[in-house]
Amino acid sequence: MNRETLALAVVRAASVLVPRSERTDWLGEWKAELWHLCRNTHSGSADPLECSVGAWKDAFWIRSERLRKAGQGLLRPGSAQRCGFFLGGAAVATLLACLCLPRTRSLLLPSAYPDPGNLVVLASNGEAGTHAPSIRFADYREWTSDTSALFTSLAWYRPAIRDVYLIRHRPARLHLAEGSQNLLQVLELPHAALAQGSSSFRGARLILTRSAWRRAYGGNPAVIGQVADIDRSPVLIAAVVADRDWSLAGETDAILLEPEARLAQLAPEVRGFGVARIRTAAFPAPRDGWRWMTETKDGVTRRYECISVNYRDGRLESIFIFAVLLALLALPATTALPLGDVPRRRGPLPHAAHARRWLFLAAKFCLVGTIVFFVSTALACELGANDAATAYIQFGSGFAALLLGFRWILEDQRRRCPECLLRLSNPARVGQASCNFLAWNGTELFCARGHGLLHIPELPTSWFSTQRWLCLDPSWSSLFAESSTLPAELL
Amino acid sequence: MPVEAKLSHTAAMILQAIHAGHVYGFGVMEMTGLPSGTVYPAMRRLERDGLIASRWEQQSIADAEQRPPRKYYRLTRAGRAMLEAAYRRYPLLEKMIPTPEVERA
Numbered sequence: 001m002n003r004e005t006l007a008l009a010v011v012r013a014a015s016v017l018v019p020r021s022e023r024t025d026w027l028g029e030w031k032a033e034l035w036h037l038c039r040n041t042h043s044g045s046a047d048p049l050e051c052s053v054g055a056w057k058d059a060f061w062i063r064s065e066r067l068r069k070a071g072q073g074l075l076r077p078g079s080a081q082r083c084g085f086f087l088g089g090a091a092v093a094t095l096l097a098c099l100c101l102p103r104t105r106s107l108l109l110p111s112a113y114p115d116p117g118n119l120v121v122l123a124s125n126g127e128a129g130t131h132a133p134s135i136r137f138a139d140y141r142e143w144t145s146d147t148s149a150l151f152t153s154l155a156w157y158r159p160a161i162r163d164v165y166l167i168r169h170r171p172a173r174l175h176l177a178e179g180s181q182n183l184l185q186v187l188e189l190p191h192a193a194l195a196q197g198s199s200s201f202r203g204a205r206l207i208l209t210r211s212a213w214r215r216a217y218g219g220n221p222a223v224i225g226q227v228a229d230i231d232r233s234p235v236l237i238a239a240v241v242a243d244r245d246w247s248l249a250g251e252t253d254a255i256l257l258e259p260e261a262r263l264a265q266l267a268p269e270v271r272g273f274g275v276a277r278i279r280t281a282a283f284p285a286p287r288d289g290w291r292w293m294t295e296t297k298d299g300v301t302r303r304y305e306c307i308s309v310n311y312r313d314g315r316l317e318s319i320f321i322f323a324v325l326l327a328l329l330a331l332p333a334t335t336a337l338p339l340g341d342v343p344r345r346r347g348p349l350p351h352a353a354h355a356r357r358w359l360f361l362a363a364k365f366c367l368v369g370t371i372v373f374f375v376s377t378a379l380a381c382e383l384g385a386n387d388a389a390t391a392y393i394q395f396g397s398g399f400a401a402l403l404l405g406f407r408w409i410l411e412d413q414r415r416r417c418p419e420c421l422l423r424l425s426n427p428a429r430v431g432q433a434s435c436n437f438l439a440w441n442g443t444e445l446f447c448a449r450g451h452g453l454l455h456i457p458e459l460p461t462s463w464f465s466t467q468r469w470l471c472l473d474p475s476w477s478s479l480f481a482e483s484s485t486l487p488a489e490l491l
Numbered sequence: 492m493p494v495e496a497k498l499s500h501t502a503a504m505i506l507q508a509i510h511a512g513h514v515y516g517f518g519v520m521e522m523t524g525l526p527s528g529t530v531y532p533a534m535r536r537l538e539r540d541g542l543i544a545s546r547w548e549q550q551s552i553a554d555a556e557q558r559p560p561r562k563y564y565r566l567t568r569a570g571r572a573m574l575e576a577a578y579r580r581y582p583l584l585e586k587m588i589p590t591p592e593v594e595r596a
Binding site (some may be wrong): 031033296 | 515516518521526528529530534536539547559562
């Protein structure tokens with residue numbers, strides 16, 4: 001392989017970096033230069049192979065220039081990139097905000113517990129994912145002895161708010177999940193990191209969540225292993241777990257594992273939540289994560305739901321889809337649907353421009369839908385006291401936000417140049433309805449890149465009912481060209 | 492003029508080389524002694540900034556001489572004005588790469 005062929009191969013490889021639209025031109029120039037270089041016979045001329053290496057620098061520069069222009073597009077007010085960037089950023093921000101909210105996070109993320117299909121929460125009021133405790137303590141005590149055929153392990157807890165007193169620290173008011181000693185074993189949470197001596201401690205043990213530990217004790221590691229005081233009883237602070245390790249019902253800053261003897265002092269009617277690991281063979285195949293346990297006592301049959309912790313009823317998603325459909329149906333009542341006449345004078349728009357325009361519209365719909373879904377779901381999960389309230393909040397907030405969002409999308413699309421999607425500017429009012437007869441009056445806007453003018457009629461008439469786009473040919477471009485300013489750095 | 496101060500010596504040399512009649516990349520490289528990796532990106536910058544303009548040679552001319560067509564560069568009006576300003580900053584520029592008129596004189 002001679003040096004010319006090798007140099008051409010290097011240039012061809014570098015051409016991959018050059019944007020496709022400029023590649024043929026770029027490759028042609030370099031090939032011609034190499035051809036002349038190889039046939040230049042006088043002494044001291046550059047080596048073609050050495051020269052071809054410079055093609056990489058050239059190609060890199062062209063690529064970086066393209067990226068710089070794309071970056072400028074992001075910053076330019078009214079550009080499609082800026083709009084997409086803003087909406088995408090808002091979607092990511094709402095998702096992150098949702099993940100910071102405990103109830104919403106548990107709904108959006110998969111369960112943190114191992115084998116979540118067989119980990120069930122017991123409820124007696126027929127509400128999936130209920131936040132109201134429904135299992136009596138007396139029932140739990142009874143089931144611990146007579147449901148071994150159904151459950152491999154069974155635990156119970158109840159939400160409570162308690163003041164925790166710790167020496168050299170301010171009293172901390174914490175939301176607790178007060179439960180039986182085996183709660184961590186049932187959940188199969190790693191408890192190997194419990195403080196030394198916690199197994200020999202005879203009193204209750206407190207497991208703090210990371211956020212509560214930081215909030216109440218400033219993240220001080222020395223508090224782990226210390227004995228605190230709750231309701232004048234000694235409690236050992238045994239460990240700190242990640243916030244995500246607790247995703248069951250009830251707002252929880254810490255888990256309080258009570259000794260059986262102390263738990264037994266609770267009134268039989270106290271209600272809490274039952275948590276159990278089921279024996280798969282004892283239950284029929286689950287229907288969407290639901291199983292039932294029936295109990296007949298004194299001739300009365302009671303039915304309890306055993307709902308897998310990974311069960312998601314999809315109700316919020318269904319309500320949101322319904323809100324989307326209703327918002328789409330209501331949209332024509334709030335704004336006109338047509339996006340205006342597309343240009344005809346300079347021929348139809350290229351397919352790529354058409355595709356870009358519709359893709360931009362579809363992307364806006366998707367992003368606005370995503371943002372509204374996250375916001376309405378977060379509102380519903382955090383504010384809804386029960387299932388009905390959650391559904392109403394989800395539907396009401398979702399529908400209102402979607403209707404406003406869709407209306408904005410259409411209005412924004414109508415005010416954009418169909419070629420470059422830049423937002424049209426400089427509105428000028430033309431004519432007055434009271435001063436002209438059968439003449440056109442309305443508003444004119446133009447594309448700052450000189451692609452055309454948009455005419456919006458003030459009063460729709462039979463000959464001018466919707467907005468029209470007037471394409472300008474390239475001879476007008478000098479009027480719209482941005483002022484040629486030299487960059488701060490030429491080389 | 493703040494823009495004048497921003498024109499580097501390399502850019503001024505390339506502008507002068509094109510002004511002196513070395514109107515394609517290889518010619519500019521030969522005259523300035525700069526490597527291809529410097530000359531081509533610099534010429535693209537100058538073209539982007541409107542100081543030089545390029546055009547392809549007619550295919551018929553290249554065919555008649557049995558060679559590929561070349562891309563030729565020329566100074567624009569802004570480029571000439573910029574070069575005039577660069578002479579004041581780099582007084583030896585004209586002597587380093589003399590134009591045919593200067594050489595004849």
